[in-house]
Amino acid sequence: MAKDSTGRLHVQVKTGGKRKLSSKLWLERQLNDPYVAKAKARGFRSRAAFKLTEIDDKYRILKPGMAVLDLGAAPGGWSQVAAKRVGSVDGQDKAKGKVVAIDLLEMPEIPGVDFMQLDFMADDAPDKLTSMLGGRADVVMSDMAANTTGHRKTDQLRIVGLVETAAAFACDVLKPGGTFLAKVFQSGADAELLAQLKRDFATVRHVKPAASRQDSSERYVLAMGFRGGVKE
Numbered sequence: 001m002a003k004d005s006t007g008r009l010h011v012q013v014k015t016g017g018k019r020k021l022s023s024k025l026w027l028e029r030q031l032n033d034p035y036v037a038k039a040k041a042r043g044f045r046s047r048a049a050f051k052l053t054e055i056d057d058k059y060r061i062l063k064p065g066m067a068v069l070d071l072g073a074a075p076g077g078w079s080q081v082a083a084k085r086v087g088s089v090d091g092q093d094k095a096k097g098k099v100v101a102i103d104l105l106e107m108p109e110i111p112g113v114d115f116m117q118l119d120f121m122a123d124d125a126p127d128k129l130t131s132m133l134g135g136r137a138d139v140v141m142s143d144m145a146a147n148t149t150g151h152r153k154t155d156q157l158r159i160v161g162l163v164e165t166a167a168a169f170a171c172d173v174l175k176p177g178g179t180f181l182a183k184v185f186q187s188g189a190d191a192e193l194l195a196q197l198k199r200d201f202a203t204v205r206h207v208k209p210a211a212s213r214q215d216s217s218e219r220y221v222l223a224m225g226f227r228g229g230v231k232e
Contacts, residue, residue, distance in 0.1 A: 046077035054209035065095030072144030073101035083112035140170035142182040176228030186217040
């Protein structure tokens with residue numbers, strides 16, 4: 001065990017048995033990631049909780065009493081943050097919000113979150129989810145990432161295609177003035193996505209919270225002020 005440039009102890013994982021180098025590097029990164037340790041200490045299900053926390057601290061997209069839809073929610077870090085900030089957790093002394101989370105995978109129960117195992121691309125998904133919310137959403141958020149193939153151009157197109165589909169879905173369920181937040185990756189393939197969002201939302205920006213690993217091309221697109229279907 002050695003120290004890194006900041007003086008923190010750095011855990012090194014030995015390569016052995018059937019463990020691939022890529023698996024070794026991933027495990028080593030997880031063991032040495034301060035956000036992973038903070039997530040465990042605070043009871044968050046993933047380090048991604050800090051990404052949403054930082055974005056919301058700056059842009060105030062989650063407010064007490066709001067209705068929030070979390071797409072591809074498992075393991076649930078974003079839903080945990082949303083439930084606390086909109087007041088959907090029982091016993092919170094503020095306006096009662098609503099958080100609905102969906103994923104193709106099962107997800108253990110989270111206080112203040114209604115979960116459904118569902119594909120958001122299913123034809124009946126918008127009706128099911130607005131029914132669960134009790135109306136349209138104030139915020140639709142997505143930390144999903146498409147499965148990768150290892151071919152960079154193909155993967156970029158898959159990632160952007162997933163976000164474009166999620167954005168179109170958001171337009172079906174958002175209230176006028178609502179917000180859409182989704183993970184993207186820096187590339188030249190998202191020009192059409194940004195054009196689509198700028199037609200449907202008053203402001204569109206890219207954000208990269210500090211909790212996003214600096215060596216990653218990961219960033220988020222934040223679209224605020226949904227026009228309610230009115231095109232300019």
